[in-house]
Amino acid sequence: MELRLATRDIAGYTVVEVRGEVDVYTASVLRAKLVEVIDRGAGNVVADLQRVDFLDSTGLGVLVGALKRLRMRGGDMSLVCDNEKLLKIFRITALDRVFALHGSVQAATATPPAPPAG
């Protein structure tokens, strides 16, 4: 039930694999990891949520925060999510119109990332 995070680089993207529950208890751990990755220079981040069992508004807040941080630097973030339960949460909060949502890591990293603006 705890949160587990792993990071790997695929075709110009930094893929952060998230496993477990992202909630009011663990969201700070995900936030710290995303901030670290972005501050180390990752411009194109993919958050792979395929193995997330539970996601609450705190977790959503962290994802939106990371997206804002990236956009300020000309980067972007997309999500991998194939789970109807989570997709429903993105629809309810209208975040499905804020994030690009992909069905697999392969789909998320298929097109080479746009070069940073500016």
Added chain:
Amino acid sequence: MELRLATRDIAGYTVVEVRGEVDVYTASVLRAKLVEVIDRGAGNVVADLQRVDFLDSTGLGVLVGALKRLRMRGGDMSLVCDNEKLLKIFRITALDRVFALHGSVQAATATPPAPPAG
């Protein structure tokens, strides 16, 4: 977490396989099954506890009750238990001296049952 029960006959023994949690909530279900088996004429019962995750004093009470019921009719009951957590509970309550404990169903049914006394 619920209790699941299955019964089969092996070499003159009635083996009741118990799975799940036997506690204050489910012990009545096990009691009903054992009473049914005994009242249908089973003289030598083996309770297979290998897949029991949790056992409390209510469950122990049911096992002792079944043993008494059987003994009154010249029958007997033994237990199959290979789990240190449960064995500890039998030792604490001194039931390891009341029940024959076996490490496998094979061991519990290896010797043909004694013919009913009387």
Added chain:
Amino acid sequence: MIPVPTVQLAFSAAPQYVRTARLVAVAVARRAGVSEELLDEVRLAIGEACGRAVARHRRYDISELVRVQMSDDGPYTVQVFDSCGAEVTAGDGTGAPAGDEEDADRMQEALLAAVARDLEILRHDAGTEVRMVWPVRRRLSGTGRVTRG
């Protein structure tokens, strides 16, 4: 007299206990006869309501326990109480929400409104109450002594 099935939980305002509250609320909902398809809603809604209460207690520096009451005398009803009454919230909270917390607050409202059935947020003198109701499929005997073959 067999009492009406009721579970109450109270916990100090720390995030880890929100998990405990989710666990309890879902376990009680399942036993109350809420259908499996609704349990994800229950889990999320109780998590959001309790997370909200914990955040409010921490924001206004309230040491009272957050309280949750579950009852299934009728449909499954969950009430989450914080102790942030008008008196407390009138003053400036020591840590007003900022950054992703503000985003999270907005999404919390959207989620609560969407997944909690019959959501009501009531303001009492002592604090606020978030009340949610889910239908139950069937009634339990209530005696807990039903025996199945």
Added chain:
Amino acid sequence: MIPVPTVQLAFSAAPQYVRTARLVAVAVARRAGVSEELLDEVRLAIGEACGRAVARHRRYDISELVRVQMSDDGPYTVQVFDSCGAEVTAGDGTGAPAGDEEDADRMQEALLAAVARDLEILRHDAGTEVRMVWPVRRRLSGTGRVTRG
């Protein structure tokens, strides 16, 4: 002020809630820092103490809730309260234990004494309290905001 970590659970005297109490007590114990090897003891001891309270409430026909309090301000301490005070238990219980329940009662005492650390059974006017204590490995920050890399 951040409160002392505490969880309270209260439930009507039905067997299914004993499971809920075990779930909560183990979840809180784990977060409190009770070591994994001791969690089976905690699970069994809380189950026995709550089962005892439920049985007493049913035997004496008491409609109050059974109450459990967990706190880890120091070692992990669990208190289970029933509402069967001297006044109630002096009268004849409507359903005195019989048959395998009597055996179960004896084994319950043996189990409680063996697996609950520092077991105390205290008789108050309002009812009895079963108090158990387990050591904790490490202290949490208490703020619930520790961030690990």
